Amino acid sequence: MDGEGKVKAARRPRAETPRGFRDYFGAEVSERSAMLDAIAAVYHAHGFDPLETSAVETVEALGKFLPDVDRPNAGVFAWQDEGGDWLALRYDLTAPLARVVAQFRADLPQPYRRYAMGPVWRNEKPGPGRFRQFWQCDADTVGAASVAADAEIVAMLAEALEAAGIARGDYRLRINNRKVLNGVMEAAGVLDPADPARFAAERGVVLRAIDKLDRLGEEGVRALLGAGRRDESGDFTPGAGLSGDQAAIVMGFLAAKGSDGAVTLARLAGLVGSSSTGAEGVAELAEIAALLGARGIGEDRAEIDPSVVRGLGYYTGPVCEAELTFEVLDEKGRPRQFGSVAGGGRYDDLVRRFTGQSVPATGVSIGVDRLYAALAAKGRAGQGRAGGPVVVTVMDRDRMADYFAMAAELRAAGIRAEVYLGNPRNFGNQLRYADRRAAPVAVIQGSDEAARGVVTLKDLVLGARIAEGASLEEWKARPAQQEVGRAGLVAAVRAMLSGR
Amino acid sequence: MDGEGKVKAARRPRAETPRGFRDYFGAEVSERSAMLDAIAAVYHAHGFDPLETSAVETVEALGKFLPDVDRPNAGVFAWQDEGGDWLALRYDLTAPLARVVAQFRADLPQPYRRYAMGPVWRNEKPGPGRFRQFWQCDADTVGAASVAADAEIVAMLAEALEAAGIARGDYRLRINNRKVLNGVMEAAGVLDPADPARFAAERGVVLRAIDKLDRLGEEGVRALLGAGRRDESGDFTPGAGLSGDQAAIVMGFLAAKGSDGAVTLARLAGLVGSSSTGAEGVAELAEIAALLGARGIGEDRAEIDPSVVRGLGYYTGPVCEAELTFEVLDEKGRPRQFGSVAGGGRYDDLVRRFTGQSVPATGVSIGVDRLYAALAAKGRAGQGRAGGPVVVTVMDRDRMADYFAMAAELRAAGIRAEVYLGNPRNFGNQLRYADRRAAPVAVIQGSDEAARGVVTLKDLVLGARIAEGASLEEWKARPAQQEVGRAGLVAAVRAMLSGR
Numbered sequence A, B: 001m002d003g004e005g006k007v008k009a010a011r012r013p014r015a016e017t018p019r020g021f022r023d024y025f026g027a028e029v030s031e032r033s034a035m036l037d038a039i040a041a042v043y044h045a046h047g048f049d050p051l052e053t054s055a056v057e058t059v060e061a062l063g064k065f066l067p068d069v070d071r072p073n074a075g076v077f078a079w080q081d082e083g084g085d086w087l088a089l090r091y092d093l094t095a096p097l098a099r100v101v102a103q104f105r106a107d108l109p110q111p112y113r114r115y116a117m118g119p120v121w122r123n124e125k126p127g128p129g130r131f132r133q134f135w136q137c138d139a140d141t142v143g144a145a146s147v148a149a150d151a152e153i154v155a156m157l158a159e160a161l162e163a164a165g166i167a168r169g170d171y172r173l174r175i176n177n178r179k180v181l182n183g184v185m186e187a188a189g190v191l192d193p194a195d196p197a198r199f200a201a202e203r204g205v206v207l208r209a210i211d212k213l214d215r216l217g218e219e220g221v222r223a224l225l226g227a228g229r230r231d232e233s234g235d236f237t238p239g240a241g242l243s244g245d246q247a248a249i250v251m252g253f254l255a256a257k258g259s260d261g262a263v264t265l266a267r268l269a270g271l272v273g274s275s276s277t278g279a280e281g282v283a284e285l286a287e288i289a290a291l292l293g294a295r296g297i298g299e300d301r302a303e304i305d306p307s308v309v310r311g312l313g314y315y316t317g318p319v320c321e322a323e324l325t326f327e328v329l330d331e332k333g334r335p336r337q338f339g340s341v342a343g344g345g346r347y348d349d350l351v352r353r354f355t356g357q358s359v360p361a362t363g364v365s366i367g368v369d370r371l372y373a374a375l376a377a378k379g380r381a382g383q384g385r386a387g388g389p390v391v392v393t394v395m396d397r398d399r400m401a402d403y404f405a406m407a408a409e410l411r412a413a414g415i416r417a418e419v420y421l422g423n424p425r426n427f428g429n430q431l432r433y434a435d436r437r438a439a440p441v442a443v444i445q446g447s448d449e450a451a452r453g454v455v456t457l458k459d460l461v462l463g464a465r466i467a468e469g470a471s472l473e474e475w476k477a478r479p480a481q482q483e484v485g486r487a488g489l490v491a492a493v494r495a496m497l498s499g500r
Helices: A026-045 A094-104 A147-164 A178-187 A200-211 A213-225 A244-254 A261-272 A276-294 A368-377 A397-412 A427-436 A447-452 A461-469 A472-476 A486-498 B026-045 B094-104 B147-164 B178-187 B200-211 B213-225 B244-254 B261-272 B276-294 B368-377 B397-412 B427-436 B447-452 B461-469 B472-477 B486-498
Strands: A049-052 A056-058 A078-080 A086-089 A112-121 A133-142 A171-177 A228-230 A236-238 A302-304 A318-329 A335-346 A361-367 A390-392 A417-419 A441-444 A454-459 A481-485 B049-052 B056-058 B078-080 B086-089 B112-121 B133-142 B171-177 B228-230 B236-238 B302-304 B318-329 B335-346 B361-367 B390-392 B417-419 B441-444 B454-459 B481-485
Touching: A026 A049, A026 A112, A026 A133, A026 A147, A026 A368, A026 B026, A026 B049, A049 B026, A056 A094, A078 B078, A094 A112, A094 A133, A094 A361, A133 A147, A133 A368, A147 A171, A147 A276, A147 A302, A147 A318, A147 A335, A147 A361, A147 A368, A147 B397, A171 A178, A171 A276, A178 A200, A178 A244, A178 A261, A178 A276, A200 A213, A200 A244, A213 A228, A213 A244, A244 A261, A261 A276, A261 A302, A276 A302, A276 A318, A276 B397, A318 A361, A318 A368, A335 A368, A361 A368, A390 A397, A390 A427, A397 A417, A397 A447, A397 A486, A397 B147, A397 B276, A427 A441, A441 A486, A447 A454, A454 A486, A481 A486, B026 B049, B026 B112, B026 B133, B026 B147, B026 B368, B056 B094, B094 B112, B094 B133, B094 B361, B133 B147, B133 B368, B147 B171, B147 B276, B147 B302, B147 B318, B147 B335, B147 B361, B147 B368, B171 B178, B171 B276, B178 B200, B178 B244, B178 B261, B178 B276, B200 B213, B200 B244, B213 B228, B213 B244, B244 B261, B261 B276, B261 B302, B276 B302, B276 B318, B318 B361, B318 B368, B335 B368, B361 B368, B390 B397, B390 B427, B397 B417, B397 B447, B397 B486, B427 B441, B441 B486, B447 B454, B454 B486, B481 B486
Parallel strands: A049 A112, A171 A302, A390 A417, A390 A441, B049 B112, B171 B302, B390 B417, B390 B441
Antiparallel strands: A056 A086, A078 A086, A112 A133, A133 A361, A171 A318, A228 A236, A318 A335, A335 A361, A441 A454, A454 A481, B056 B086, B078 B086, B112 B133, B133 B361, B171 B318, B228 B236, B318 B335, B335 B361, B441 B454, B454 B481
């Protein structure tokens, strides 16, 4: 561990994050943190308590409940502990919640409302914009069977998005219900309530098919409901073998969205026929819509939309997805809708893995990095935040205490400020440093200025605007420079900052 | 992935965190977050930028630079990636910083000031109060060779502790310098500047011995400097073989603290004799003291103390340790000083691993969990924070929309509020729930009250004070209950809350 002369022989390590991992710098960290604080305040006001679980869980406790059926091979990062236990990084915030509820049920309030925010890890193939560590922000209510709990989650999500900076009109919450789908399955003859194991294989194919609606379109899903589908590469995926009439019922569910919620609900009631589960699902959707309406959340913000199918295989009751409706440019410069930033629903079986008892639960998960990207796309990130620090330059390295005193005075007045700490010999380097730091003002005091009791202030905002094009000479010649008495330093800097 | 009937056959998993890991609940999460926000504000004001690195690094990039020489077997959690790379969880925030500086040096300002906060992981034997995941909060300046950078870190640490809620007088910063120790080694004849490899083994023994000063005391260290030491179990540790005169020089260093900084510096100057490195170290300590003094940080807050030896083997220049000086009771009820909560110093060799070029760096790391424990011990955590939510009870489950409207009105007035979401049948359960949530007020509106346009408010603060001793009957009989008009709900709750 002695620092002396140990490294010379070793091959130099690569200075890289592992593939699929990244770092976050500067404003992105603090702006994301401010966004999460705003969301946390909404959750907290609703009576939700924060919970921060361990990042590491036993593989046994985590289980294999990754919600995305599109990627059944999706994995976790796992390793064997010295004691023989297999440990893993959490892949979401829901599985740890189920473990916490099972472990601490005697000590937690019933129902237990909690929010959580932090990184999760997925051992998946990374791709553009797809990382193996990313942040989630979840809110869940455990122990409440009532659909009022689902409605609360949806309403709170709307408030959270607005608190984060997404304007009303820029988002839409789409609500569906797994129970309605189950009713549709009954009506289509692939679910027998008296014998749930029957047709399980067919239902699996149906679920996987409708989960692919976004990607394959109606035609592709219809093929998978029937005989099967051959893709462009020639690969054939066997279908569920439904008849045309049966498939029409399922397709009718996906396309049941009407001109308003009442029309949609009436259509769904027709589609589920005599299924009591289906009728229950339709009634739940009606109640959620009524509770949202009573809270002033109309169909312009939250609507029943049976084409929301993502997660229907995972959840057991109402599901919700938050979409951002404004357009951004994709990597090829084409406009496209920003899309989903949050999703959730009711999952009543997660705690049963541990305790054998079914515990009703409902919640939502916000994709933090996507939401932050949306704010950045709207130009809302970075608004109203302090920029770079005032940089106090060093003209005379024996007078560091004086320069530190200037910076401390500025900070005491609420102005971010620092002293240049590189080698002060080359003054051009100091100005380039200030520029790179996005400093609004540089403070300069050489020995002659010190003797006269003055400091020179350079307004760098204009310089930043002139930008990379200007030469150092032009930049130095700018008139935006003034000499003020040392005692007037703080007042003069403040005037420069507010004068922008 | 179909939720139906999959779990019945499987053995139930244990609902437990892995050994050495823990969860954080409720107020501890939000109070720790508030504490970190206060520290971040100090760092940000000083011109430091936030950095959040990936939790996962390649083992190659992390290296094996765990700072604590007492535990050379201290390990990391590591696993092999599918591509063959070994990945690991970061064990501190400094090694990732070195990787970032090497990876992004062209894009970072020079010098680069950054702060970071987050969990780190150590694959060590857990013990009471010793976890395998814990939070650190670091600030570092990379690329500044000047001792002014070290002084800034020390001064900023004092401000950060005060911002976190540690009162002046409750902490002491102790400063030492590895260069002075090296000078002492020269004077003691175990370091030859002309041949640094000579006596390396002896110096290793000396470093390990003085790092154990806290545990073994002067006598134990003296034995290890000389012939060696036999501990109570009979195990013998060979010593460095220093003569009595040589050992006296090293022991003199550890005991050199005088009545004030000037006395200490004079003693150190004598001990290092003609060593130029030693003289440089003494001059650096003098300059740090002068810069701190100029900032109004006197010896009551930061003092030169050569007995600070923790980390001397790891760092290359000035080192600093922050101790909390107030007493707490240990697990056996005996008073003891709270002790160290932060430490740091100059480490000029970390980036060289990657680039071959030595990059000067200095920084400090705060043990977040220990600092939070200190605030809790002083009763400062939880001050001024909102407690439990107002709980709107459910008397009539068909009127959920009305109850939600009441909670929303309260929240709009800045009052944390929630609707009871468990089964409303047993009203006693609702009151017990409100009690467990530390609710200050319960709102009650049955159908008769709704018909009359009133609500009943129950003040639960007094009830909480009567505490577990009181029966539900006594509790119900308390007079702290009032009926108010529905339109006056918010005003009446606010009056109850402020009347406390």
